[in-house]
Amino acid sequence: MRSLIAAVREQGEAARFLAWPGDFDLDRGDHVEDVHLASGAALEGFAGDGAGGTFFFCGEGGEERPVLYADSEGGAALVAMGLPELLRLLLIAPWWRDCQTFTAEESRRLAAEYLEDVPDLVARRDRTAAALGLALPSEEDVLARLWEVATGIGKGFVLIFTPEGEPYDPLIRG
Template sequence: MRSLINAVREHDEAARFLAWPGDFDLDRGDHGEEVHLASGAVLEGFAGDGAGGTFFFCGAGGEDRPVLYADSEGRAALIAIGLPELLQLLLVAPWWRDCQTFTSEESRRLAAELLDDMPDLVTRRDHAAVALGLALPAERHVLARLREVALGIGQDFVLVFTPEGEPYAPLFED
């Protein structure tokens, strides 16, 4: 099976789109503070964003592991099950962090703001998806899956600030 991490590194156009507007950089996997999962499962930082947030693989295995995102403000959520699902989220709705209601209406408003600054967004996104060999689901499906993972499955993935033993706050509220 082909490694998507390697595919991102090999395809400049895809890596550039994921870096902006996706705000996802494979060279920023260090979270900067000591954290662990309350369950004791393995936690591996593999990418980050420009504001100090980190994407973590949870548990043992490969790129199919659950992906938890922690921001630099002490909030976290499980956001995808596996790297393919994460990259689909970043490609289809790179504004996902601001989509607190998970609705298409909210997403369209956020997309419009970005499209004003980046009119070639859809073309760039589609080229990145082809380069990575990913099919792009409909926006409503991506948002529904984010909601399902973050507010359902994700309840079992609690990130803890190790020095104080305090859990991170939820990134999304139900």
């Protein structure tokens, strides 16, 4: 079975959709600051966004590892339990970073803003999911799962700014 990272790299349209509107680029895996997990578990940057944020795999293993996102402003959150879950989040709700209340109304408003800028978003999303072999859950389910991961399991994944020994602020507060 090929890895999802390899599949994204091989599928040009998928890589372009994930780069925008997903704001996920496999060529940006270096974080700008020296960081570590408070637990001492391994931390591996593997992708980033246009604003200097980084996606990290946590612990040992492959693409099934938990994924932590750290922005460039000192905020971090566990956002997915594995790369497939992260990619479903990016495909369904690329506006997830703008969510404050995680309500259906807020998500509809954010989705409408994205659709104004990217009118073919749904068609491109569906082609990307098919190319990567990912079944897509509902928007409500993917945002509920993000909330569950970030405010539940995620409390055990504290990112530390190594030079000062200070934790990053939670991006999603429960």
